[in-house]
Amino acid sequence: MANRLGQQTVVLDKPAIILGGAGIVGKKEGDGPLARYFDNVIDDEYAGEKTFEAAESRILMDAYVKALEKSGKSPTDINLILSGDLLNQCTAASYAFRDVNTPYMGLFGACSTMTESMALAAMLIDGGSVDYAVCAASSHFCSAERQFRFPLEYGNQRTPTSQWTVTGAGAVILGKDGQGPKITAITPGKILDQGIKDSNNMGAAMAPAACDTITRHLMDTGRSVDEFDMILTGDLGKFGSEMLRDLMRRNNFDLKNKHKDCGMLIFDLETQDVDCGGSGCGCSAAVFSTYILDMFRQGIVKRILFIATGALLSPTRMQQGETIPGIAHAVLVEA
Amino acid sequence: MVVDVMKAFLLGGCICIIGQLLVDLTKLTPARIMVIFVVTGVVLGLFGLYQPLVEWGGAGATVPLTGFGNLLAKGVIKEIEEQGFLGVFTGGVKSAAAGITAAVTFGYIMAIISKPRIKS
Numbered sequence: 001m002a003n004r005l006g007q008q009t010v011v012l013d014k015p016a017i018i019l020g021g022a023g024i025v026g027k028k029e030g031d032g033p034l035a036r037y038f039d040n041v042i043d044d045e046y047a048g049e050k051t052f053e054a055a056e057s058r059i060l061m062d063a064y065v066k067a068l069e070k071s072g073k074s075p076t077d078i079n080l081i082l083s084g085d086l087l088n089q090c091t092a093a094s095y096a097f098r099d100v101n102t103p104y105m106g107l108f109g110a111c112s113t114m115t116e117s118m119a120l121a122a123m124l125i126d127g128g129s130v131d132y133a134v135c136a137a138s139s140h141f142c143s144a145e146r147q148f149r150f151p152l153e154y155g156n157q158r159t160p161t162s163q164w165t166v167t168g169a170g171a172v173i174l175g176k177d178g179q180g181p182k183i184t185a186i187t188p189g190k191i192l193d194q195g196i197k198d199s200n201n202m203g204a205a206m207a208p209a210a211c212d213t214i215t216r217h218l219m220d221t222g223r224s225v226d227e228f229d230m231i232l233t234g235d236l237g238k239f240g241s242e243m244l245r246d247l248m249r250r251n252n253f254d255l256k257n258k259h260k261d262c263g264m265l266i267f268d269l270e271t272q273d274v275d276c277g278g279s280g281c282g283c284s285a286a287v288f289s290t291y292i293l294d295m296f297r298q299g300i301v302k303r304i305l306f307i308a309t310g311a312l313l314s315p316t317r318m319q320q321g322e323t324i325p326g327i328a329h330a331v332l333v334e335a
Numbered sequence: 336m337v338v339d340v341m342k343a344f345l346l347g348g349c350i351c352i353i354g355q356l357l358v359d360l361t362k363l364t365p366a367r368i369m370v371i372f373v374v375t376g377v378v379l380g381l382f383g384l385y386q387p388l389v390e391w392g393g394a395g396a397t398v399p400l401t402g403f404g405n406l407l408a409k410g411v412i413k414e415i416e417e418q419g420f421l422g423v424f425t426g427g428v429k430s431a432a433a434g435i436t437a438a439v440t441f442g443y444i445m446a447i448i449s450k451p452r453i454k455s
Contacts, residue, residue, distance in 0.1 A: 152451035157365050
């Protein structure tokens with residue numbers, strides 16, 4: 001059985017092994033610095049489907065199939081799929097997995113969905129409820145525009161925003177046995193709301209939550225920043241990352257050069273006209289499932305704290321003048 | 336003709352610059368900016384301040400949304416003069432009928448023949 005350490009951290013008795021992962025992205029992401037790590041780049045934003053929502057389900061499905069293939073598992077080996085996305089009713093995931101004959105549970109953690117699913121799956125594996133699980137998340141620029149702003153069909157002039165929703169999906173297969181990096185501990189995050197109202201400034205809304213979860217993890221485990229090869233956040237972007245460093249310093253933790261952000265890794269901020277970086281559940285999911293797992297394979301990293309960050313904003317509540325609640329869940333991944 | 340085109344370009348461009356500045360410098364959503372433009376046109380039209388712009392710049396003043404607002408105001412004023420109080424309700428849409436119908440018709444046609452994509 002797992003042990004709870006301190007207030008929030010759970011140390012797993014039987015680590016969950018990441019058997020393999022896959023990431024599929026859109027064209028803009030495929031033009032970015034991580035291009036060669038992705039399993040496939042979809043040039044057409046419809047991915048051969050009729051709608052953007054169907055396209056998002058398609059890339060999520062492709063990531064799932066590819067992750068199974070790379071892990072040497074078949075769909076019948078899987079006991080549970082934990083997946084989610086940014087759309088109402090978890091549309092992309094629900095429709096992607098409707099024809100897969102495997103138990104499925106939909107998750108919504110906004111852009112924190114990937115670590116939310118990995119944390120839950122790791123605990124289920126540790127407890128013996130599940131032998132093999134799929135953890136997956138997706139986002140699509142065009143479906144996110146419809147969900148949070150205006151449908152592209154409407155042809156609205158887009159308000160200049162600092163972050164760009166990543167078109168992409170990532171999936172990892174977790175198992176009780178096998179070869180691969182292990183999830184050895186998790187720290188679920190609390191919802192923190194610092195009163196940010198600007199939905200173009202989601203990095204600032206999420207940074208306090210990331211800071212809280214990282215600080216909690218370090219204090220619960222008694223580890224120092226130096227003991228990690230990387231502290232990887234989901235999609236704080238440029239300003240959110242700066243804010244995180246400042247907030248951590250106030251808690252007497254210096255992140256030094258250990259901190260990386262998936263949103264800043266996936267695009268070239270200088271040339272790709274994305275200002276602050278990428279966002280969306282697909283961002284951290286695709287980056288972790290490909291580039292980061294590759295770093296483990298190459299032995300470049302041995303211990304990473306992966307914290308996907310989510311802005312739990314509701315467009316309806318934003319129109320009613322509400323603020324943006326932030327959340328961040330951490331999983332500790334070790335070689 | 337060339338002078339008229341230049342004038343329309345200048346005036347229309349100036350009105351659009353205001354819109355662009357509102358997009359860039361404020362947190363107003365595009366929908367709100369459009370409503371502000373229409374209402375501004377109505378108010379300017381009510382006091383007869385927009386008509387001189389139309390006479391000087393032609394399409395540069397009538398095509399932007401402020402022109403639509405001006406048209407609503409003009410229509411209401413005209414209908415009130417002819418029909419009385421009922422004109423408050425009928426005038427605006429009557430005078431803007433061509434524009435509204437054209438927007439719906441061409442919008443529908445474009446929706447059928449085109450497919451939205453990410454700007455590249």
